Amino acid sequence: MDTPIRVHGLTKVYGGGFRAVDALDLNVPRRSFMGFLGPNGAGKTTTIKIVTNMLSATSGRAYINGVSVMEDPKTALADVGAVVETPEFYPYLTPMETLHYLGELRGLSSCETTNRGRDLLDLVKLTDWREKRVGKFSKGMKQRLAIAQALLSQPSVIILDEPTSGLDPRGMVEVRDILKQLHKLDVTVLMSSHLLNEVQEICTDVSLINRGRLLRSGSVADLLDEVKARKIDVRTLRPLTPDMFDRLRAVPGVKGFAVTGDLSFSLDFEGEEDAQARLLIELQNLGLMVVSFKESGLALESLYMSLIMESR
Amino acid sequence: MMEAASVVNNRERLPSDLQQMVTVAKYDVLKHLRSKRLLGLVILEALLLGLTFALPLLLGVDPTDDPAGYMSAFVSWVEILVIIGATMFAGDAIVSEFQSRTGYLLFPNPVKRSTIFVGKYLSTLGIIVLMLVVYYGVAAALVFAMTGGGTLLSLYSMLLACAYGAAAAALGFLISSVFKGSTGSLVLTFFTLFMILPMIAQLLPAGSIKPWFVLTFCGHVISYIMISPYPTDLVDSISLGNGEFMEYWTYYPDIGGSLAVMGGYVLICLALGMYLFRRKEMVS
Numbered sequence: 001m002d003t004p005i006r007v008h009g010l011t012k013v014y015g016g017g018f019r020a021v022d023a024l025d026l027n028v029p030r031r032s033f034m035g036f037l038g039p040n041g042a043g044k045t046t047t048i049k050i051v052t053n054m055l056s057a058t059s060g061r062a063y064i065n066g067v068s069v070m071e072d073p074k075t076a077l078a079d080v081g082a083v084v085e086t087p088e089f090y091p092y093l094t095p096m097e098t099l100h101y102l103g104e105l106r107g108l109s110s111c112e113t114t115n116r117g118r119d120l121l122d123l124v125k126l127t128d129w130r131e132k133r134v135g136k137f138s139k140g141m142k143q144r145l146a147i148a149q150a151l152l153s154q155p156s157v158i159i160l161d162e163p164t165s166g167l168d169p170r171g172m173v174e175v176r177d178i179l180k181q182l183h184k185l186d187v188t189v190l191m192s193s194h195l196l197n198e199v200q201e202i203c204t205d206v207s208l209i210n211r212g213r214l215l216r217s218g219s220v221a222d223l224l225d226e227v228k229a230r231k232i233d234v235r236t237l238r239p240l241t242p243d244m245f246d247r248l249r250a251v252p253g254v255k256g257f258a259v260t261g262d263l264s265f266s267l268d269f270e271g272e273e274d275a276q277a278r279l280l281i282e283l284q285n286l287g288l289m290v291v292s293f294k295e296s297g298l299a300l301e302s303l304y305m306s307l308i309m310e311s312r
Numbered sequence: 313m314m315e316a317a318s319v320v321n322n323r324e325r326l327p328s329d330l331q332q333m334v335t336v337a338k339y340d341v342l343k344h345l346r347s348k349r350l351l352g353l354v355i356l357e358a359l360l361l362g363l364t365f366a367l368p369l370l371l372g373v374d375p376t377d378d379p380a381g382y383m384s385a386f387v388s389w390v391e392i393l394v395i396i397g398a399t400m401f402a403g404d405a406i407v408s409e410f411q412s413r414t415g416y417l418l419f420p421n422p423v424k425r426s427t428i429f430v431g432k433y434l435s436t437l438g439i440i441v442l443m444l445v446v447y448y449g450v451a452a453a454l455v456f457a458m459t460g461g462g463t464l465l466s467l468y469s470m471l472l473a474c475a476y477g478a479a480a481a482a483l484g485f486l487i488s489s490v491f492k493g494s495t496g497s498l499v500l501t502f503f504t505l506f507m508i509l510p511m512i513a514q515l516l517p518a519g520s521i522k523p524w525f526v527l528t529f530c531g532h533v534i535s536y537i538m539i540s541p542y543p544t545d546l547v548d549s550i551s552l553g554n555g556e557f558m559e560y561w562t563y564y565p566d567i568g569g570s571l572a573v574m575g576g577y578v579l580i581c582l583a584l585g586m587y588l589f590r591r592k593e594m595v596s
């Protein structure tokens with residue numbers, strides 16, 4: 001199977017007649033990390049819920065490892081780990097018991113669950129809470145446990161809906177590290193997220209949807225190549241004076257600039273890295289005494305913004 | 313291209329529906345055992361047993377030495393006990409997965425919804441049977457202590473109570489598959505069994521209709537079986553003055569028919585509930 005997750009013509013019309021997902025096609029290639037992007041209400045969670053058998057689709061198909069989720073959910077989900085929304089846990093079970101419950105449903109031996117459970121709870125930093133009932137866990141702790149349970153059976157398909165939501169900054173970094181380790185394995189991931197830095201850091205591919213429709217899909221590298229203009233923030237010790245404006249505009253690659261403060265301005269710049277290096281030299285030659293010189297925002301963010309704008 | 317090794321592995325080791333059903337039931341029983349509801353029910357049982365036993369002694373009433381008569385006093389509480397048990401352990405069994413969002417954890421697993429449904433029902437049934445066995449056991453022990461005897465009728469009554477429990481729980485499962493909120497589901501389950509059905513069973517005889525199909529009416533067999541001979545339907549007439557009489561019937565459920573009706577409730581409620589549960593969407 002070259003596309004472990006395949007969604008074709010998926011449509012979901014909610015009770016009130018609202019079309020949350022509209023003839024969506026989505027293909028997640030094997031061993032890719034697909035970032036699933038889109039504004040609030042775009043239909044990401046709805047799509048993920050259909051793929052994980054929590055909602056029924058109005059029409060269309062979803063296949064996991066070649067098996068239809070609609071026709072045979074049990075087989076289709078056999079090799080899937082999922083975190084959808086922040087799930088609630090059974091408050092009367094401890095993390096370890098929860099893993100045993102889910103492991104037993106998937107046919108893991110008790111011994112295997114214990115060993116893997118210990119490693120996973122260690123990985124998500126819940127070891128100290130292993131034997132405490134989940135009832136009083138905080139949202140972030142539940143999210144960590146959710147990630148641990150998704151990895152329990154070492155599935156080859158992992159579906160995550162905003163996996164780092166609710167985590168503290170360190171938790172986010174830790175979860176990202178866990179996800180990055182998955183790159184080494186034969187694992188396919190579909191992950192919705194609003195954190196574009198996170199997506200740019202861990203995803204190999206992205207699919208961007210809006211209003212239930214696919215806007216764009218492709219590898220991160222290809223999409224980023226499309227974004228030529230970059231914004232560069234510059235801080236200096238000497239002010240940028242009007243007599244320098246023409247010389248600045250004349251530097252190759254500079255498309256425009258905006259003064260953002262007494263000792264700062266930003267440049268719209270188009271060009272490769274060597275052109276960017278030359279830009280810095282030019283700025284120093286102007287006698288500005290550059291303190292800092294960095295790309296602002298993320299390339300992915302610019303792409304996201306422009307595509308969302310176009311689709312309105 | 314080759315499939316990932318874990319696809320084959322995870323598919324092959326997937327347990328059968330039956331095995332998964334046992335797993336669901338097992339962990340659901342654990343839920344009941346650790347819940348405050350079970351504690352509440354145990355306290356209620358103790359209270360009912362204690363009261364039935366101690367009150368006659370305190371009031372100085374001479375206790376009968378007829379075991380069946382004595383046991384009847386205990387059995388008279390069983391119907392309400394079953395209703396409370398069915399409410400607590402079935403009344404929100406399904407809706408709680410949705411309302412408390414634990415469905416987000418359970419449903420993406422390779423388990424059929426029908427497996428989850430039946431597994432949960434079995435666990436509820438187990439708890440209700442456990443509750444009844446304990447109650448009847450203690451009651452029979454008290455009867456033996458006071459009268460030096462016992463009666464086989466207690467066992468029959470307990471078996472009928474288990475059947476009634478199974479039907480009441482199935483009704484609770486159906487109601488909890490319909491509702492969106494736990495509270496509404498619990499309240500409706502309780503009032504259906506405690507008021508609505510009994511009211512229907514009260515009204516129907518006025519039109520000379522035997523309410524044989526009303527679940528709570530059938531539930532009375534639990535108490536009537538303690539009476540020997542078993543009571544039969546009878547017609548009575550009351551004088552309305554001026555020489556006119558009005559006939560009215562007192563109906564008694566018959567045992568075989570009631571068992572059949574209870575079985576019918578189990579089958580219909582479970583089938584309908586399972587159908588609804590399979591279609592129920594995990595939203596919110």
Ligand SMILES: Nc1ncnc2c1ncn2[C@@H]1O[C@H](COP(=O)(O)OP(=O)(O)OP(=O)(O)O)[C@@H](O)[C@H]1O
Pocket residue numbers: 014015016018020038039040041042043044045046047595596
């Ligand atoms: N149960 C429901 N009934 C009616 N409309 C719904 C329901 N659930 C979601 N919607 C609507 O469907 C649309 C898509 O919702 P969805 O949760 O899939 O968006 P999302 O992309 O996950 O958004 P977010 O980024 O905020 O998580 C929204 O406009 C939402 O209002």
Ligand SMILES: [Mg+2]
Pocket residue numbers: 044045046161
């Ligand atoms: Mg969402």
